[in-house]
Each structure stands twice: as C-alpha cells, then as structure tokens.
Amino acid sequence: xxxxxxxxxxxxLIAMPTMTDPSFAQSVVYLLxxxxxxxxxxxxxxxxxxxxxxxxxxxxxxQPPLGDAHNQEIFSGGPVHTELGFVLHNHGPQFxxxxxxxxxxxxxxxxxxxxxxxxxxxxxxxxxLGHAGWGAGQIEDELRDNAWLSCPADHRIIFQTPIDERRSxxxxxxxxxxxxxxxxxxxx
Numbered sequence: 334x335x336x337x338x339x340x341x342x343x344x345x346l347i348a349m350p351t352m353t354d355p356s357f358a359q360s361v362v363y364l365l366x367x368x369x370x371x372x373x374x375x376x377x378x379x380x381x382x383x384x385x386x387x388x389x390x391x392x393x394x395x396q397p398p399l400g401d402a403h404n405q406e407i408f409s410g411g412p413v414h415t416e417l418g419f420v421l422h423n424h425g426p427q428f429x430x431x432x433x434x435x436x437x438x439x440x441x442x443x444x445x446x447x448x449x450x451x452x453x454x455x456x457x458x459x460x461x462l463g464h465a466g467w468g469a470g471q472i473e474d475e476l477r478d479n480a481w482l483s484c485p486a487d488h489r490i491i492f493q494t495p496i497d498e499r500r501s502x503x504x505x506x507x508x509x510x511x512x513x514x515x516x517x518x519x520x521x
Contacts, residue, residue: 341367341472343436345490345503346374347482350511356412361503362465363421363486365434372467375410375421375439377491378499381462383407385450388418388460392443405449406496410461418462420445421491422455437488457492482507 346362362374385405389396410419420440424433429442438455448454467475475481484506494502504511 338369341372341483342434343486344483345486345506346472347484347500347503347507347511349480349482352480357465357480359500361490361500362411363437363491365421365437365439367472369469371469372465372472374465375419375459375461376408376465377421377459378496379409380496381407381409383462385446385460389446389450392446405458405460408459408461410463411465413464413466415463417441417464418446418460419464420449420455420458420460422458423488423492426455436486457488459491482509 341364344364344367346360346364348357348360352358352360357376359378360376361378363377364372364374366373384407388407407418409415418441420428422438422440422445424436424438426438426445426448428440428445428448431438431440431442431445445454445458446460449458449460472481476483482504484503487503487506490499490502490506501511
C-alpha cells in the first residue's frame, strides 16, 4: 500500500532569516503545484520595478499608453524563465493557455494582460515575470534544512495585503514573528 504524496500546493513558502540564496531571501512563494516530480510557484512579494503599462509598451509599441489607471505593479515571480510573464488570478476568467490549479489559475498569454488593462480581467490578479521551480525532492530537502516555513495560503495576502507586509502577514498565519527568529540554524 502506498501513501499519498504530501503536497504543499496551495501553500506559502516563507523564507527563513537564514535564507542566503539572493533569488529567495526575504521572499514569500505561493506554490501552485507540488508533487513527487517537483514544484512550481511564484514569489508574491518582490517588485520588478515595472508596471503593466511598461510591459504592454514593450509587447505592443504601436498602441498608445494606457495611462495611470493601469499601472498595476509587475512582480519578479522567480529566477526561472524571467523573460516569460505569468498572471496568477482567481478562477473564472479563461484565457489562452489558462491552467487551473486547485485554488487559483495561472495564465501565460497576452490576452489576459489586455483584459486586465481594459478593466475586463479577473477580479484579483498578480502579474509576474519568471517563476520559481524545484526538482524532485528539492523543497523537502530545503524544508529539512530550515530554509523555509510553510503554511496554507490565504489569498487575501496575495491580492489585498500591501506588498511590503506580505512576508510578515504570511508568517503571522503560523503565529510567527520573523523579527524574533534567530539567524542561527540548528537541528534537534
């Protein structure tokens, strides 16, 4: 008899203060998928310095700028495929290439960006360049090494909490104050 794989899909990974990898230091990752083959997620608290207008200007330079109403922040979703854009959004709207996960959907096509810019997109969305990815067993190893805390995700943190407060808000779901954690790593 085999046991079910303990998936962390739909969870946050919260970087511990000891995280030294610059790609993930001080980050919160929302895991979309996690199985015995690896994991896929998006960093939800790292500014890219770009807006939706900036991205659309690059994709369609012949179109006039959209104006300040469509200056949605673009995130750095992770160190993998940083040239690709992803839209994390609530279920409902379907765009080209939308993949539905248990709790949210992910779209990697320009029609989602256009819908968001025109005000006809999903109610809640996060736009990111790049994603985070792990191979088989990698997250499990990193959790054992105390690189991450994990907890079930709260979508309000992804879509409604100010960006600079997302890490502490995610840790608070566990009753943890990250400012009080030691930077020393230990194993029992």
